[in-house]
Amino acid sequence: MSQGVTIVGGGLAGCEAAWQLARRGIEVDLFEMRPVRGTEAHTTDRLAELVCSNSFRSAELTTAIGLLKEEMRRLGSLVLEIADRHRLPAGGSLAVDREGFARDMSAAIESEPGIRIRREEVAELPDGLTIVASGPLTSSALAERLRAFFGQEYLYFYDAIAPIVAAESIDMTKAFRASRYGKGSDDYINCPLDREQYEALVADVLAAEKVPTREFERCVHFEGCLPIEEMARRGRDTLAFGPLKPVGLVDPETGRRPYAVVQLRQDDHRASLFNMVGFQTKMTYPEQRRVFRRIPGLENAEFVRLGSLHRNTFLDSPRLLRPTLQTHARRDLLLAGQLIGVEGYIESASAGYLAGLNAARLALGGTPLVPPGTTSLGSLVRYVTEGTRREFQPINANYGLFPPLATGARLRGREKRLALASRALADLDAFQREADADVRRAA
Numbered sequence: 001m002s003q004g005v006t007i008v009g010g011g012l013a014g015c016e017a018a019w020q021l022a023r024r025g026i027e028v029d030l031f032e033m034r035p036v037r038g039t040e041a042h043t044t045d046r047l048a049e050l051v052c053s054n055s056f057r058s059a060e061l062t063t064a065i066g067l068l069k070e071e072m073r074r075l076g077s078l079v080l081e082i083a084d085r086h087r088l089p090a091g092g093s094l095a096v097d098r099e100g101f102a103r104d105m106s107a108a109i110e111s112e113p114g115i116r117i118r119r120e121e122v123a124e125l126p127d128g129l130t131i132v133a134s135g136p137l138t139s140s141a142l143a144e145r146l147r148a149f150f151g152q153e154y155l156y157f158y159d160a161i162a163p164i165v166a167a168e169s170i171d172m173t174k175a176f177r178a179s180r181y182g183k184g185s186d187d188y189i190n191c192p193l194d195r196e197q198y199e200a201l202v203a204d205v206l207a208a209e210k211v212p213t214r215e216f217e218r219c220v221h222f223e224g225c226l227p228i229e230e231m232a233r234r235g236r237d238t239l240a241f242g243p244l245k246p247v248g249l250v251d252p253e254t255g256r257r258p259y260a261v262v263q264l265r266q267d268d269h270r271a272s273l274f275n276m277v278g279f280q281t282k283m284t285y286p287e288q289r290r291v292f293r294r295i296p297g298l299e300n301a302e303f304v305r306l307g308s309l310h311r312n313t314f315l316d317s318p319r320l321l322r323p324t325l326q327t328h329a330r331r332d333l334l335l336a337g338q339l340i341g342v343e344g345y346i347e348s349a350s351a352g353y354l355a356g357l358n359a360a361r362l363a364l365g366g367t368p369l370v371p372p373g374t375t376s377l378g379s380l381v382r383y384v385t386e387g388t389r390r391e392f393q394p395i396n397a398n399y400g401l402f403p404p405l406a407t408g409a410r411l412r413g414r415e416k417r418l419a420l421a422s423r424a425l426a427d428l429d430a431f432q433r434e435a436d437a438d439v440r441r442a443a
């Protein structure tokens with residue numbers, strides 16, 4: 001007889017995981033603390049409540065999030081099935097009727113005989129096969145427990161996210177590679193600014209529209225991680241003496257030290273992504289694109305992630321997790337959802353899918369699976385579990401995370417993205433066959 005699985009958190013990830021386990025005949029105890037204990041953002045006692053936007057973002061294969069949806073559909077995702085049922089007109093995006101979505105998610109999970117829902121807060125890590133999917137607003141008792149189990153330095157309570165730029169979109173006739181004082185190799189890409197360009201950037205940052213701060217997010221401004229606009233507000237030259245300081249750098253074009261330098265640090269081992277050092281911000285996404293594209297070298301920058309700052313409990317997954325979503329510390333403990341540093345409803349649900357699938361395989365005495373790195377799911381999982389990553393920050397699905405197409409394919413833009421999507425869906429086939437081997441009945 002197979003052992004049962006405990007899931008902590010009845011959000012997008014926890015529900016998807018529970019469903020995948022039930023489809024494979026595994027008994028589940030699903031713990032959800034609402035309504036006994038609430039969070040700062042949820043307003044109902046429904047499972048899989050959408051706390052903010054009712055949009056699951058693009059549904060087009062030209063985006064990695066659109067591809068992730070298609071992969072999830074093919075893999076038998078409950079979240080996608082119910083989202084498609086409650087789809088609202090929203091152009092190329094998948095937006096849903098949030099009431100209907102959460103109602104049907106709750107009904108599907110509640111009517112599943114293999115899932116027992118327990119409305120309790122979990123404050124200890126359960127023994128036996130367990131998936132923790134308690135989300136960005138994990139209760140403080142459980143967060144404390146996670147901190148004690150994994151170590152103080154591996155649990156974060158907020159995001160201070162700097163934008164990430166696709167390396168191929170940086171104009172290297174203006175930017176140059178170098179490290180300050182030539183220390184180390186040429187790890188950084190540097191965008192040099194003269195005084196006029198620097199002052200224009202500061203003025204733009206100050207004037208740009210910002211996302212309002214919610215009451216419960218007011219605690220997030222730590223001195224070590226101030227938003228760029230807050231630094232700019234403190235004085236005209238604060239940035240030039242801070243993250244944009246030019247010391248130790250000479251622009252090969254002029255042979256002189258620039259007035260200020262925007263530095264971009266390598267973010268993946270293929271050197272295809274670079275993050276803008278110190279550019280965590282609450283500027284709105286359109287304003288970030290407008291303002292940052294005025295920086296010399298970034299005029300055509302393709303942003304694979306934009307900056308933000310908000311309350312978010314997440315773990316340093318590259319150091320704690322295997323690509324199967326099992327923890328290194330305990331093979332029978334899996335993590336899923338936004339807690340592992342994926343960001344967004346569908347990304348969280350997809351991590352729930354993988355944790356549910358692998359917990360089922362472990363319960364049945366099988367081997368956990370790793371999705372192909374060429375898929376949207378696989379690229380996301382690889383990003384958050386790659387042990388070499390430094391200074392981990394949460395990420396959305398995006399094509400910047402994908403391995404390059406075979407040499408010879410010199411495609412760009414839409415054509416390239418569609419080629420990545422068709423490679424992903426072809427590679428998903430074999431994974432899907434293996435993943436579905438234990439499915440006992442149609443979802």
Ligand SMILES: Cc1cc2nc3c(=O)[nH]c(=O)nc-3n(C[C@H](O)[C@H](O)[C@H](O)COP(=O)(O)OP(=O)(O)OC[C@H]3O[C@@H](n4cnc5c(N)ncnc54)[C@H](O)[C@@H]3O)c2cc1C
Nearest residue numbers: 009011012013033052053122134135139337338344345348
């Ligand atoms: C304020 C805010 C706004 C957001 N807006 C968006 C948005 O517009 N679009 C988007 O894509 N993403 C948004 N997100 C991110 C969004 O929360 C995630 O994408 C998604 O909900 C994460 O899914 P999850 O299953 O990991 O967590 P959740 O959906 O939050 O589910 C976790 C569940 O665990 C429960 N729980 C927590 N601690 C315990 C415990 N100790 N015991 C038992 N149960 C517990 C919670 O009550 C919750 O139901 C937002 C997040 C926040 C905080």
